[in-house]
Amino acid sequence: MKKLIDAIKNLFVGLGVTAKHLPRKHITLQYPDERWPMPERSRGIVVLLSDKETGELNCTACLLCMRSCPTAAIRIEHEKDEKGKRTLKEFTVDNTICCFCGICEEACKFDAIKLAPKYEFATYNKEDLIWTTKKLQEMGRDVPYEVTRKKKGEEKAKPEAKPAVPKTEEKPAEAKAENPVPAEPPQVSDNKEEGK
Amino acid sequence: MEIAGIFKYLYEQLQATGLPQNWVDLISLLAACFMIFGFLALVVLFFVWWERKVSAHFQQRLGPMRTGWHGWFQTIADSIKLLTKEDITPKAVDRPVFYWAPIVAFTAAFAPYVVIPFAKDLIVSDLNIGILFVLAITTFTVISMLMAGWGSNNKYALLGGMRSAAQVVSYEVPMVVSVLAVIVFVGSLSMVDIVTAQQQIYQWFIFRMPFGPIAFVIYLIAATAETNRAPFDLPEAEQELVAGFNIEYSGMKWSVFFLAEYINLFTVSAIGATLFLGGWQGPFLPSWMWFLGKTLFLVFVFMWFRWTYPRLRVDHLMEFSWKVLIPVGFANLIVAGLMKYSGWFNW
Amino acid sequence: MDTKELRTEEFTINMGPHHPSTHGVCRFKLTMDGEVIVRAEPVIGYLHRALEKICENRTFPQCIPVMDRFEYCTSMSCNMVFALAVEKLAGIQVPERAEYLRVIMLELNRIASHLIWYGTTCLDLGALTPFLYAFREREDILDLFEMTCGQRLTYNYIRIGGVSRDIPEPFVPKARKFLDEFDARVDDYEALLNGNPIFITRNKDVGVMSKELALQYGVSGPALRASGVRFDLRRDDPYGIYDRFKFNIPVYHNGDCLDRYLVRMQEMRESAKIVRQALEQMPEGEIATKISPVFKAKEGEIYSRIENSRGEMGVYIKADGKEKKPYRVKMRGGSFNQLQVMPHLVVGHKIADVVAIMASLDIIMPEVDR
Numbered sequence: 085m086k087k088l089i090d091a092i093k094n095l096f097v098g099l100g101v102t103a104k105h106l107p108r109k110h111i112t113l114q115y116p117d118e119r120w121p122m123p124e125r126s127r128g129i130v131v132l133l134s135d136k137e138t139g140e141l142n143c144t145a146c147l148l149c150m151r152s153c154p155t156a157a158i159r160i161e162h163e164k165d166e167k168g169k170r171t172l173k174e175f176t177v178d179n180t181i182c183c184f185c186g187i188c189e190e191a192c193k194f195d196a197i198k199l200a201p202k203y204e205f206a207t208y209n210k211e212d213l214i215w216t217t218k219k220l221q222e223m224g225r226d227v228p229y230e231v232t233r234k235k236k237g238e239e240k241a242k243p244e245a246k247p248a249v250p251k252t253e254e255k256p257a258e259a260k261a262e263n264p265v266p267a268e269p270p271q272v273s274d275n276k277e278e279g280k
Numbered sequence: 281m282e283i284a285g286i287f288k289y290l291y292e293q294l295q296a297t298g299l300p301q302n303w304v305d306l307i308s309l310l311a312a313c314f315m316i317f318g319f320l321a322l323v324v325l326f327f328v329w330w331e332r333k334v335s336a337h338f339q340q341r342l343g344p345m346r347t348g349w350h351g352w353f354q355t356i357a358d359s360i361k362l363l364t365k366e367d368i369t370p371k372a373v374d375r376p377v378f379y380w381a382p383i384v385a386f387t388a389a390f391a392p393y394v395v396i397p398f399a400k401d402l403i404v405s406d407l408n409i410g411i412l413f414v415l416a417i418t419t420f421t422v423i424s425m426l427m428a429g430w431g432s433n434n435k436y437a438l439l440g441g442m443r444s445a446a447q448v449v450s451y452e453v454p455m456v457v458s459v460l461a462v463i464v465f466v467g468s469l470s471m472v473d474i475v476t477a478q479q480q481i482y483q484w485f486i487f488r489m490p491f492g493p494i495a496f497v498i499y500l501i502a503a504t505a506e507t508n509r510a511p512f513d514l515p516e517a518e519q520e521l522v523a524g525f526n527i528e529y530s531g532m533k534w535s536v537f538f539l540a541e542y543i544n545l546f547t548v549s550a551i552g553a554t555l556f557l558g559g560w561q562g563p564f565l566p567s568w569m570w571f572l573g574k575t576l577f578l579v580f581v582f583m584w585f586r587w588t589y590p591r592l593r594v595d596h597l598m599e600f601s602w603k604v605l606i607p608v609g610f611a612n613l614i615v616a617g618l619m620k621y622s623g624w625f626n627w
Numbered sequence: 628m629d630t631k632e633l634r635t636e637e638f639t640i641n642m643g644p645h646h647p648s649t650h651g652v653c654r655f656k657l658t659m660d661g662e663v664i665v666r667a668e669p670v671i672g673y674l675h676r677a678l679e680k681i682c683e684n685r686t687f688p689q690c691i692p693v694m695d696r697f698e699y700c701t702s703m704s705c706n707m708v709f710a711l712a713v714e715k716l717a718g719i720q721v722p723e724r725a726e727y728l729r730v731i732m733l734e735l736n737r738i739a740s741h742l743i744w745y746g747t748t749c750l751d752l753g754a755l756t757p758f759l760y761a762f763r764e765r766e767d768i769l770d771l772f773e774m775t776c777g778q779r780l781t782y783n784y785i786r787i788g789g790v791s792r793d794i795p796e797p798f799v800p801k802a803r804k805f806l807d808e809f810d811a812r813v814d815d816y817e818a819l820l821n822g823n824p825i826f827i828t829r830n831k832d833v834g835v836m837s838k839e840l841a842l843q844y845g846v847s848g849p850a851l852r853a854s855g856v857r858f859d860l861r862r863d864d865p866y867g868i869y870d871r872f873k874f875n876i877p878v879y880h881n882g883d884c885l886d887r888y889l890v891r892m893q894e895m896r897e898s899a900k901i902v903r904q905a906l907e908q909m910p911e912g913e914i915a916t917k918i919s920p921v922f923k924a925k926e927g928e929i930y931s932r933i934e935n936s937r938g939e940m941g942v943y944i945k946a947d948g949k950e951k952k953p954y955r956v957k958m959r960g961g962s963f964n965q966l967q968v969m970p971h972l973v974v975g976h977k978i979a980d981v982v983a984i985m986a987s988l989d990i991i992m993p994e995v996d997r
Contacts, residue, residue: 094822095589101819102338102588102756111340111763123770125792127777152920154689185692185783190791191920199777339759435640439662439978510753511825519648519751520979588819590826591753593979594662 124228126201127186130158130177131224132217133198141221142196145172149188149197157182177220179205179213200227316393324542328355331583338587365531370433373528377431381424382529382536388420389543396550397471399560399568410471411463414551415456418506421544422448425508425515425525428537432528440524443594444515447505450601451512455502457609458495461616462555465491475559484558491616496556498609500581503548505597508541509582511589514597549578635660640978644673648751648982651992653966655981662977667970674996682956687713687787688920690953694942695781697958698994700743703729703736703772704935706785708942711866712931713787716946717924722913725789726868730905731802732772732784733867733933734898738809739768740936741895744989745816748888751986752829757819764812767805771798789915799906806899813895820888830884834972834984837882844968848938848961849890850988854882860934871908872901884987891989894936921951937961937989960994 113120122128133142145162161174186199200223207213215223294304329344329352336343344351369378395410397403407413422445429441462485463469466477478484485492505512516524526537553559553574562570592600643654652673658666678697682690694705707729714721721729746761769779775794776784784791820826836846841854851858859876861869877893879886926948932941938961945955965988973981 090822091824091827095824098588098819098823099584101815102584105340105756105760106337108340110337110342111766112342114342114345123774123777123795125775125777125795126773152689154685154692183692183781184778185695185781186777186791187689187692187783335755339756340763341759435638439640443662510755513753517753517979519753519982522647587756589754590749590820590823590829591979592825593829593977595977596825596828 122201122203124201126203127184127199128201128203129179129199129205129223130182130184130188130215130220131198131200131202131227132175132220133195133224133227133229134221141172141175141217142194143172143175144194144196145170145175146194148191148193152187152191154185154187155181155183158188172217175217175220177215179215180210195229195231198224198227198229200224202227317390320390320393320543320546321539323546324539325355325359327542327545327579328358328538330579331586334580334583335587338584359535362531362535367531367533370528372433374431374433377427378528379533381427381431382533382540383424384427385421385424385540386536386543388417388424389540389547391417391420392547392551395471396547397475397554397559398571399566403472406470406472409469411459411474411551411555412469414547415452415459418544418547419448419452421506421540424537424540428529429515429525432525434528436521436523437525437527440515440517440521440527443517443521444508444525446594447508447512447514447597450598451502451505451605454498454601454605454609455506457606457613458498458502459555461491461495461609461613464613464616465620467620471554471559475554475561478558478561481558481562484556484561486556491612491619492556494608494612495616496552498605498612499552499556500578501605502601503552504582504585505601507544507548507582509545510586511591512597513586513591514594517591519591545579545582546575549575549582552578637665642978642981643670648747648985649992650747650985650990653985653990653992653995657973657978657981659978662979664973664976664978664981667973667981669966669969671966671992671995674992676993676997678997679956679958682953684952686921686951687924687953688918690956691786692781692783695783696993697997698935698937698940698960698962698991699780700740700991701736701936701940702780702782703732703785704933704940706782707733707867708931708933708935708940709944710785710787711933712929712942712944713924715931716927716929716944717787717918717922719788719916719918721789721867722916723910724793724912725914727905727909728790728794728914729785729867730869730872731902731909732775732782732790734901734905735768735771735802737898737936738895738902739765741891741898742768744891744936744986748983748986749820751982752826754820754826757816760812760815760819764805764809771802771805774798774801786915788918789913791915793914802902802906806903809899810896813892817892821892827885829979829983830888830987832881833884833976833980834987835881835883836968836972840968840971841882845964846938846961846968847964848935849894850887850938850961850965852877853879853886853890855880860932860939864932866931866933872904874898874901884983887987887989923948923951924953932959935961937991937994938965940994958997960997962988962990962992962994966990966995 134140135142145160147160147162150158150160157178159174159176159178160172161176162170163173165171184199188197189199202223205213291304291308294308295301299307332354333343333350344354347353347357369375392414394405395403395407395413397406425444425448426441429437429439429444432438462474465485465488466474468474481487486496487493508515514524515521516526521527526534529537550571553571557574557578558570559574560567560571565573637658637660640657640659641654642657643649644652649655654670654673656668656670657664676696678693681693685693690709691706694709695702697705713719742761742765746758746765749755749757749761772782772784773779775798776782776791836850836854838854838856841851841856846854847858855878857876857878860866861874862876874897875893877890877897879890924944924946926946928943928945930941930943932939934940939959940961941959943955943957943959944953947954969984969988969990972984976984
């Protein structure tokens with residue numbers, strides 16, 4: 085008998101729990117009209133970052149990201165300019181196989197590649213998901229980033245670059261240091277900052 | 281303001297045109313049919329939207345918001361989509377059975393409205409077997425489900441159809457028994473008589489101690505099972521039978537089932553309101569408002585059940601009907617009979 | 628009545644691979660007598676992605692994102708078990724703070740995983756509303772993860788040698804706020820179901836797994852603890868710094884669906900306790916030992932195992948010392964054993980119980996098929 089009363093009581097307790105939630109404020113959003121703010125660390129699409137002053141790509145075509153990519157979504161074509169420095173010819177990210185792990189971003193020593201907190205890139209064609217330099221650069225224009233991992237010469241640059249992390253990308257141009265990159269020694273690009 | 285007056289006026293105008301009496305009756309009956317049809321279509325549109333909203337707010341969501349104010353247009357958009365969808369008939373189905381099932385379902389859902397008193401003096405036909413007619417005709421739903429389950433030639437559908445047959449038949453009994461308690465007390469099967477017996481609030485059958493509330497609870501449970509709504513939605517249990525008896529239906533035919541389901545929900549609520557909550561009786565407000573208000577309240581209760589409870593298992597369902605509801609219902613009936621006979625509490 | 632005279636015809640029904648409640652793409656071939664199961668045969672492999680083979684072609688750090696896909700409800704555990712194995716193999720020391728961060732993330736992830744289980748269990752039993760409540764809380768946890776590592780599902784957070792990033796400023800207050808609210812939320816869940824007669828009749832004495840059966844099939848995790856075996860790797864084979872925390876291991880003895888439900892509900896509370904302690908004790912300091920992205924592990928083999936929300940999750944790595952890739956990787960997920968034991972549990976029950984039993988065992992297909 086006690087069990088029966090308990091059971092009936094519990095049925096009403098259940099109704100009470102749902103009733104309690106009825107007047108509560110909704111926790112969902114009307115998606116395309118309203119959006120959650122994305123955390124700044126959010127790993128969305130891959131973008132290429134540009135120098136904040138000159139607007140040119142930070143990428144030096146060092147191929148570190150390409151080598152670290154677990155799914156081989158990054159493809160970099162490079163060429164030599166007249167001075168014999170390696171420059172970027174074409175940077176391709178295949179978003180159909182990218183797994184958004186963020187390893188490329190960690191591998192990069194030049195603040196050149198980042199997973200930006202942007203997430204809407206659905207298209208009607210698969211081909212449109214293969215992004216080349218131009219698109220990647222365009223997507224990365226408005227992505228804020230901290231100039232943390234300055235290229236080689238980190239030790240020397242530390243006193244000025246580390247503490248404040250200035251918004252501009254001022255770096256001692258002649259900073260030189262050993263090359264921490266194990267594989268290809270990255271060459272100076274036509275970027276403003278240069279190492280070596 | 282009473283609606284019945286308008287209809288009465290229209291009827292008199294029709295008579296004044298000088299048509300023969302049987303023509304006048306025919307025209308007025310047809311008009312009544314179409315009016316109820318239109319009313320039910322509106323009700324279903326509203327219910328579907330309402331259920332989505334209620335469930336959403338139970339779950340701290342918003343539900344449909346895009347089409348119109350708070351998405352009220354959503355159901356209409358959905359029904360347009362359903363009507364324009366390709367009408368698929370799987371190859372292996374038993375065609376006549378497959379085609380007729382939704383029609384039977386719809387007819388069975390539609391017919392009870394002949395005897396439901398919507399407001400004071402507003403009833404299509406005050407049959408002297410009113411409530412019996414409702415109970416008899418709503419049972420046809422089970423035939424439609426069996427037809428759908430059998431005709432679909434699908435194992436899941438067959439399981440769903442069989443479940444619905446077992447379920448609806450066994451829950452018909454406690455439902456009738458609970459209704460009988462009221463009938464015994466009123467002494468008439470006519471819906472109008474039943475409503476007139478509950479003139480004051482204390483005369484509502486839900487407040488008639490001790491048999492009233494028990495009969496009401498039994499009716500509520502049995503009605504949930506009759507309409508195949510959660511927690512008794514076994515025939516279409518999505519998580520077990522995918523969609524149960526209507527697994528092979530799509531587009532228009534499926535929407536007819538859907539329509540019938542919501543009409544049935546309105547039917548059982550309306551009958552519950554009529555039998556236990558005094559029908560259209562009530563102070564101050566016009567009678568149709570009372571009727572609609574009580575019915576919508578019961579519909580809300582059904583929705584509340586649906587969005588709170590887990591589903592029963594099929595054998596527990598049967599046990600619950602035969603071992604709990606029916607004995608209690610009969611005991612209740614005896615109590616009601618004794619009270620009627622002895623004259624206690626016979627206000 | 629003599630049932631032999633009134634024998635009915637058996638028929639086969641195909642539950643899955645596309646069925647609303649098989650949690651992914653599992654298929655059951657059910658031989659039924661009416662609504663009663665006579666035989667059940669799980670068919671697996673619909674979600675096979677050859678993860679073990681993929682790992683053989685990746686460097687060790689590159690394997691971590693692959694492991695995320697091993698069991699996507701608790702990606703942190705997958706990261707952890709692989710990182711743990713490689714650290715053991717290569718003798719890498721993990722900084723103190725990283726250990727605490729790992730524990731916090733693992734336990735939050737366990738709660739998130741149990742919340743998925745709770746939601747889908749309710750869904751499978753036909754109660755739709757608790758699902759949304761569970762996902763509301765899970766969303767808070769995912770927000771914490773996202774602000775830390777940037778992803779909501781495939782975290783790639785726990786790395787070889789530590790963790791990928793330190794927690795941001797608002798993490799600790801937000802986590803504390805979540806934990807404070809969480810107990811009340813679990814109370815709500817329990818109020819909805821624990822006493823509900825429908826829920827109890829659906830789960831009590833359904834799918835009873837005896838201790839012996841569970842041990843024979845190597846069932847682990849909450850399903851084993853519901854059968855009366857007090858075995859939890861966090862206590863019995865402590866990895867990381869689990870030996871520093873105080874927590875209870877809920878054990879029940881009937882081994883039916885209800886007990887599995889109760890074990891998991893209590894585990895959520897215990898996990899919350901662990902996170903609280905870890906937040907309390909966490910020191911400042913380094914978060915990772917730097918390793919080269921192309922480092923080579925010493926030659927050898929290793930099996931590391933951790934307590935996942937679905938039982939023992941293990942990874943076996945063999946390295947040949949010459950390549951910067953693992954020579955062989957083998958993964959073990961708790962769900963596989965639990966799926967194998969299912970045919971024994973469902974026989975004689977109704978089709979609705981198959982759903983309930985599967986939900987209570989918390990089987991997730993990526994872990995089975997890999």
